[in-house]
Amino acid sequence: MRVFSGQEIPQDLVDVLRCTPRRLHIDDWCLGCGSCVAACHAHALVPNGEQPDVDPGLCCLCGYCAAACPDFCIKVI
Numbered sequence: 001m002r003v004f005s006g007q008e009i010p011q012d013l014v015d016v017l018r019c020t021p022r023r024l025h026i027d028d029w030c031l032g033c034g035s036c037v038a039a040c041h042a043h044a045l046v047p048n049g050e051q052p053d054v055d056p057g058l059c060c061l062c063g064y065c066a067a068a069c070p071d072f073c074i075k076v077i
Contacts (some may be wrong), residue, residue, distance in 0.1 A: 022061050022076055030073040039068035044047045 001008050006077075024044075030051035037052055044058035045050045045065060051073075066074040 017045050023056065024059050024061065024065070025075045025077045026054065027073040027075075029071060030069075031071065033070065035068045035070060036065035036074055039064045 022042075032047065032050045032052070034047055037047055041064065042058050042060050042062070044055045044060070045052040046055065061076050063076055064074075066076065
C-alpha cells in the first residue's frame with residue numbers, strides 16, 4: 001500500500017524482501033491449456049498432464065507465463 005500511496009518504505013522491510021527467495025506458483029485450478037508453456041522463453045515450463053512442471057533452474061521469474069495464462073493460475077511469489 002505504501003508504494004501506491006507514495007509513502008516511503010522502511011529500509012528493514014526492503015532488506016527482508018530482497019533476501020526472500022521467489023518462485024513460480026501454479027494454482028490447482030490450472031487446466032493445462034499450454035499457453036504458459038508457449039509463452040516461456042526460458043523453456044522452464046514442461047507440459048505434464050493437468051499442469052506444467054516448473055524447472056526452477058531455468059525459470060528467470062519474468063512473469064511472461066503468468067501474463068499468458070487465461071485463468072490467472074500462475075503467480076511469482
